[in-house]
Amino acid sequence: MYEFDWSSIPGALPYLWQGMVRTLQITAVAIVVGIVLGTLIALLRLSKNSILSNVAAFYVNGFRSIPLVMVLLWFYLLVPQFISSLIGRPSIDIRLLSAFVAFALFEASYYAEIIRAGIQSVSRGQVSAGFALGMTSGQTMLLIVLPQAFRRMIPLLLTQAIILFQDTSLVYVIGLTEFFGVAYNTGNRDGTLVEMLLFAGAVYFFISFGASMLVRTLQGKLAS
Amino acid sequence: MISIKKVSKWYGEFHVLKQCTTEVSRGEVVVVCGPSGSGKSTLIKCVNGLEIFQEGEILVDGISVGDRKTNLSKLRSRVGMVFQHFELFPHLKVIQNLTIAQCKVLGRGNQEATEKALQLLEMVDLSGHAQKFPSQLSGGQQQRVAIARALAMDPIAMLFDEPTSALDPEMIKEVLDVMVKLAQEGMTMMVVTHEMGFAREVAHRVIFMDHGEIVEDRPKTDFFGSPGTDRAQQFLSKILSHSA
Numbered sequence: 001m002y003e004f005d006w007s008s009i010p011g012a013l014p015y016l017w018q019g020m021v022r023t024l025q026i027t028a029v030a031i032v033v034g035i036v037l038g039t040l041i042a043l044l045r046l047s048k049n050s051i052l053s054n055v056a057a058f059y060v061n062g063f064r065s066i067p068l069v070m071v072l073l074w075f076y077l078l079v080p081q082f083i084s085s086l087i088g089r090p091s092i093d094i095r096l097l098s099a100f101v102a103f104a105l106f107e108a109s110y111y112a113e114i115i116r117a118g119i120q121s122v123s124r125g126q127v128s129a130g131f132a133l134g135m136t137s138g139q140t141m142l143l144i145v146l147p148q149a150f151r152r153m154i155p156l157l158l159t160q161a162i163i164l165f166q167d168t169s170l171v172y173v174i175g176l177t178e179f180f181g182v183a184y185n186t187g188n189r190d191g192t193l194v195e196m197l198l199f200a201g202a203v204y205f206f207i208s209f210g211a212s213m214l215v216r217t218l219q220g221k222l223a224s
Numbered sequence: 225m226i227s228i229k230k231v232s233k234w235y236g237e238f239h240v241l242k243q244c245t246t247e248v249s250r251g252e253v254v255v256v257c258g259p260s261g262s263g264k265s266t267l268i269k270c271v272n273g274l275e276i277f278q279e280g281e282i283l284v285d286g287i288s289v290g291d292r293k294t295n296l297s298k299l300r301s302r303v304g305m306v307f308q309h310f311e312l313f314p315h316l317k318v319i320q321n322l323t324i325a326q327c328k329v330l331g332r333g334n335q336e337a338t339e340k341a342l343q344l345l346e347m348v349d350l351s352g353h354a355q356k357f358p359s360q361l362s363g364g365q366q367q368r369v370a371i372a373r374a375l376a377m378d379p380i381a382m383l384f385d386e387p388t389s390a391l392d393p394e395m396i397k398e399v400l401d402v403m404v405k406l407a408q409e410g411m412t413m414m415v416v417t418h419e420m421g422f423a424r425e426v427a428h429r430v431i432f433m434d435h436g437e438i439v440e441d442r443p444k445t446d447f448f449g450s451p452g453t454d455r456a457q458q459f460l461s462k463i464l465s466h467s468a
Contacts, residue, residue, distance in 0.1 A: 125307060125309055125311045126311055126313065128269075128274050128307065128311065129305075129307060129311035129312075129313070131274060131296075131297070131300060132272060132274065132300055132303075132304075132305035132307075132374075133300070133301065133324075133325035133329060133373070133374075133377060134297050134298065134299075134300045134301020134302070134325060134329040134330075134377065135297065135325060135328065135329055136297050139328055139329070143324060143328060144313055147315045148313075148314065148315050151315060
């Protein structure tokens with residue numbers, strides 16, 4: 001029978017916390033940039049201009065057809081060269097920066113589809129009402145359609161954020177340590193890998209599960 | 225005020241409007257009726273450019289709706305429209321429904337817009353409901369809010385697209401009462417409706433449409449007294465026997 005040894009966890013907590021901060025950083029950046037960029041892409045995709053809508057469709061389908069790990073690696077290889085050719089050596093950790101960029105662009109493709117569906121779920125009559133009051137297309141989109149679309153999309157956007165939160169663990173491929181990486185490294189060092197990974201798994205579970213419960217409550221509220 | 229000249233529209237092969245010509249003068253109330261699918265809603269939506277048409281010309285206060293150079297948003301801000309399904313903005317409170325376009329389109333200050341809104345809510349007898357969301361109101365109340373929302377823009381004319389056909393019978397009157405009040409105050413109105421009682425009470429002229437054509441366009445007394453065509457006669461007898 002395997003003897004669990006949990007004794008090394010309390011000592012590792014400060015490091016684990018640092019890892020969690022990094023995880024949350026990447027998640028937050030990807031959510032914010034992803035939603036803003038995703039909204040723009042969704043609008044382009046719905047545009048009557050076929051060139052714009054095709055470019056947007058290509059972006060979305062492209063990113064959704066490539067494994068996230070690969071996107072991370074590519075950006076890790078690309079971003080540093082791009083940045084240094086632009087502004088010289090950056091002071092920020094290049095791995096973190098490429099993770100931010102990769103996640104933000106990748107998530108934008110998923111958010112774009114969610115938001116597009118949201119925009120399309122708002123009835124044509126609402127658009128007509130905005131127009132009839134003298135609003136421009138831009139005003140109607142910004143003041144009438146998007147607020148309603150986002151309200152309906154909140155549960156889906158949050159669900160996507162939960163997936164993203166778990167996916168951040170993939171940054172280990174570019175040598176960046178976030179929560180999962182810290183757990184793995186410390187476990188390895190102390191010879192308590194099993195305990196550490198069980199603990200890390202439990203933390204992911206509680207955060208994700210808690211957030212899912214929140215989504216369900218929100219869904220109930222929005223439905224009423 | 226509104227002048228429609230030989231307007232034709234096609235949805236693909238389908239000829240929706242056929243050479244429609246009519247006129248609504250300042251202060252005039254014109255009721256447009258006809259069987260469903262006759263093109264009456266399409267015609268009224270062409271007046272503020274919510275629907276495009278391929279041939280003919282529509283002038284509103286001398287400005288051509290079909291002209292590409294016309295600033296359609298500006299023109300629409302001067303013409304109020306009330307929809308069959310109210311189309312209040314569900315994410316905004318009643319008061320915000322009435323102020324948003326005043327502020328964002330006309331550039332009015334929040335206080336001025338709010339005062340105007342409250343005044344109009346009082347006019348449609350909904351003073352106590354300013355802070356509610358549309359979903360908390362009945363259909364009749366929502367439609368009265370929608371009328372107030374359109375009036376908040378100080379329109380030069382009002383278009384009504386079947387304003388009572390989505391309402392339960394007991395709520396129709398409260399909406400019609402507001403419309404009658406408006407008509408009596410001299411508002412220029414073009415109203416697509418089956419409510420012949422309303423037409424009898426306040427309309428100056430009645431337009432009867434069928435299969436995309438304006439079949440009759442006559443003063444109300446003539447229209448109700450002796451419809452000039454069999455089609456109008458049949459339509460009237462159906463509608464009137466139903467409401468009797």
